[in-house]
Amino acid sequence: GGIITQTPKFLIGQEGQKLTLKCQQNFNHDTMYWYRQDSGKGLRLIYYSITENDLQKGDLSEGYDASREKKSSFSLTVTSAQKNEMAVFLCASSIEGNTLYFGEGSRLIVV
Amino acid sequence: GDSVTQTEGPVTLSEGTSLTVNCSYETKQYPTLFWYVQYPGEGPQLLFKVPKANEKGSNRGFEATYNKEATSFHLQKASVQESDSAVYYCALSHNNAGAKLTFGGGTRLTVRP
Numbered sequence: 001g002g003i004i005t006q007t008p009k010f011l012i013g014q015e016g017q018k019l020t021l022k023c024q025q026n027f028n029h030d031t032m033y034w035y036r037q038d039s040g041k042g043l044r045l046i047y048y049s050i051t052e053n054d055l056q057k058g059d060l061s062e063g064y065d066a067s068r069e070k071k072s073s074f075s076l077t078v079t080s081a082q083k084n085e086m087a088v089f090l091c092a093s094s095i096e097g098n099t100l101y102f103g104e105g106s107r108l109i110v111v
Numbered sequence: 112g113d114s115v116t117q118t119e120g121p122v123t124l125s126e127g128t129s130l131t132v133n134c135s136y137e138t139k140q141y142p143t144l145f146w147y148v149q150y151p152g153e154g155p156q157l158l159f160k161v162p163k164a165n166e167k168g169s170n171r172g173f174e175a176t177y178n179k180e181a182t183s184f185h186l187q188k189a190s191v192q193e194s195d196s197a198v199y200y201c202a203l204s205h206n207n208a209g210a211k212l213t214f215g216g217g218t219r220l221t222v223r224p
Contacts, residue, residue: 041216042200043155044214045213048211100147100212102155
């Protein structure tokens with residue numbers, strides 16, 4: 001079996017700061033995703049990538065950048081952190097957009 | 112666009128009682144339907160999926176039937192246990208390369224002993 005590793009588990013930053021979350025997978029999956037999880041709002045898609053160097057915007061991409069420089073890794077950058085962005089960010093991977101395998105999540109805290 | 116609506120939580124039940132979490136979806140195509148479960152401190156994990164209309168999926172005593180006419184995929188369990196306490200997400204995806212999952216808002220279930 002494989003694993004999705006997200007780093008860091010907790011990311012603390014100041015308002016206005018640029019902050020980056022990283023995700024690694026060893027499933028050898030083609031597609032990777034970043035979702036944002038807010039209580040009561042479920043999981044909302046920020047960015048996804050169907051192959052190396054590909055980027056597709058999700059429903060919540062404004063205020064975020066992403067990068068897929070190699071097949072096994074996918075990073076997400078909050079371009080200017082705001083206090084209302086405190087949430088859990090979940091990375092996932094899949095084959096052909098079907099079953100998603102998730103990491104444990106990274107919690108963003110903005111002070 | 113696609114959308115998924117499910118029972119708003121939180122839902123609190125006593126052990127041994129039955130569970131139904133409603134899920135309805137809207138889409139123009141024929142999707143695959145999923146139920147994911149998320150335990151505290153973990154990422155969501157697949158409970159089961161159903162790719163075809165009128166078929167049933169099941170796992171760990173949970174089941175749901177893909178009802179294309181009613182556009183529903185309700186989750187049921189006859190007798191819940193304390194270990195079922197988690198957040199449950201209904202989701203849909205289309206069957207093409209690079210397709211993404213659209214999730215419902217999640218339903219938090221707490222089962223009391």
